């Protein structure tokens with residue numbers, strides 16, 4: 001199921017701009033073990049952009065995904081609700097967020113739109129509602 005939704009025209013940051021920020025953050029990834037660099041960029045209601053990249057560790061399980069680094073950056077500096085998050089990998093598109101990141105994203109942004117490159121589809125990006133990616137989240 002791929003329920004592509006529209007990017008609201010009132011948002012002053014374009015999907016291409018958000019993807020470009022995520023692409024630039026792929027360059028900041030620290031991924032010497034998986035060699036799978038990822039960048040993420042999230043957009044808030046105030047049109048702020050916060051980014052992240054994956055940060056691996058020699059103790060592999062301590063790895064942090066790009067999306068969760070972006071959430072940490074946002075949480076430290078903004079109270080504005082999250083509207084969208086772009087996720088880009090060096091070697092594949094779309095790079096869907098992992099299950100752990102879906103759980104973390106829905107905690108802060110249950111209605112976030114997830115923007116992904118689609119290399120198979122004439123480069124037209126995918127924009128997927130969180131509810132489709134993660135319909136039954138754990139909530140205590």
Ligand code: THU
Pocket residue numbers: 031034036037038053054055056063064065066067096097098101
């Ligand atoms: N990774 C992310 O950064 N985000 C995802 O949603 C999936 C996986 C990272 C974790 C690890 O550093 C590498 O990609 C390979 O799993």
